[in-house]
Amino acid sequence: MKYTILLFEDEVELQQEIKDSIVLDKVEVFTFDSWASFKEVKLDSVPRLAILDINLLDKDGLTIFYELRERYAEIEGIIITGQASLKNAIASLKLGITDFIEKPFRSKELRDSIERCESYKQFRIKNYVVDRQFEESRKKFEAHWGIEFIGVSQPIKEINSLMKRVAQADMTSVMITGESGSGKELIARGIHSMSDRRGAPFYPVNCTAIPDSLFESEFFGYQKGAFTGALSNHEGWFERANGGTLFLDEIGDMNLSLQSKLLRVLDERKVNRIGSHDMIAVNARIVCATNKNLKQMIEDGQFRLDLYHRLNSFHIHIPPLRERLEDIPVLVNHFVRFFSEMHNKGSVSLHSRAMNLLLNHHYPGNIRELKNIIERAILMCDSNVIKPRHLNFTEYSNGSRGHEVDYSLEAVEKQTILKAMKVCSHNKTHTAEKLNITRQALNRKLKKHGIE
DSSP, rough: OEEEEEEEEHHHHHHHHHHHHOOOEEEEEESSSSHHHTTTOOOOSOOSSEESSOOOSSOOHHHHHHHHHHHOTEEEEEEEESSOOOHHHHHHHHHHOOOOESSSHHHHHHHHHHHHHHHHHHHHHHHHHHHHHHHHHHHHHHHHHHHHOOOOOHHHHHHHHHHHHHHSSTOOEEEEOTTTTTTHHHHHHHHHHTTTTTTTTTEEEEEEOHHHHHHHHHHHEOTTTTTTTSSOOOHHHHHHHHEEEEEEEEEGGGHHHHHHHHHHHHHHHHEEBBBBOEEEEEEEEEEEEEEHHHHHHHHTTSSOOHHHHHHHSEEOOOGGGGGGHHHHHHHHHHHHHEEEEEEEEOOOOOHHHHHHHTTTTOTTHHHHHHHHHHHHHHOOSSSEEOOGGOOOOSSOOOSSSSSOOOOSSHHHHHHHHHHHHHTTTTHHHHHHHHHHHOOOHHHHHHHHHHHO
């Protein structure tokens, strides 16, 4: 399909010069010196872009663009003028003109402007699609499962499917693995919410936060008078989660002696409070999570093999955020809405350059880090648009410490292309499609950045 451009310029030589500089493969340019000459022509295709001199024979360029927008709602516009003024620039912006170029200009300036227009349009289209996907995903998840787990990438779709499947297997233990901050507890809560246990407690425990000396009394509970300070009966974790789900976060931090006791409870489904001889039957589903390599810990003698197999009846792994870039805009939109409402900021949007920075950050802290970045940006934003200066990234970026990150648009573009090339296995056609640009545009950018 041809990319149709309308060119309104009454200087014949300049009109031809501009046309020659922008006619490329699959680009069709129609030239006019006035609005009257345009009305005499019947176009076979819908124009994507209008390039307009601000001073023409019968109407000024801004008025013509307004008329064009009445006919073609999606058309983009570039104004060219030899008499640049703030008044004209402001008027252009109000009409929805994407770029404003002052005469005299080089052909490259105009070609770059055309590319910016198309990139901006693709960005708006992509944002619209992402918004729709997010709303559909959120509504579907809430309607069926009652809790959000946000994402549109294939890994998230697969995780959602695994969650739904294992939720129906009532007593199956689940092992969730992934980097810190990737959303392991949210998956555990989702499994609980989808299961028949959703009316009973979901009890989360961070195994790292409990000192070893208190672990057993917290795990199994104790009877009044069992030790100094035991002034009343105390339920353990299994009892509190009875009928529901016990979520053991950072299970890899549990010491070996407690691992053996946990294994016994899982096998017997009974606990014995400290200071009591009575066995208490418990019915809690175990979901655990870790960011450690348990197989390596087993080889090193730090984790029991039998407990590993007992807990790992069903495994769900969450890839890090940097490996599922398509989820970032969805998550960003969600957090912007969430924190805008929380902090009474009204409707807040994101500048395209800010989104580019977010898309190219490494996220060592995964979703938790992104969430914190957006909340701070909402608080720092003094208007209804989040700009690059409102973003505050962590000390660690791109997997390295102490190196200053280049956030120039050139560097951001290069990193985006490299990531897309990697995801698409260096297939240029697929890469161009993923980046929403033409194959020719991709080749130019590869040459520009010295990417082989």
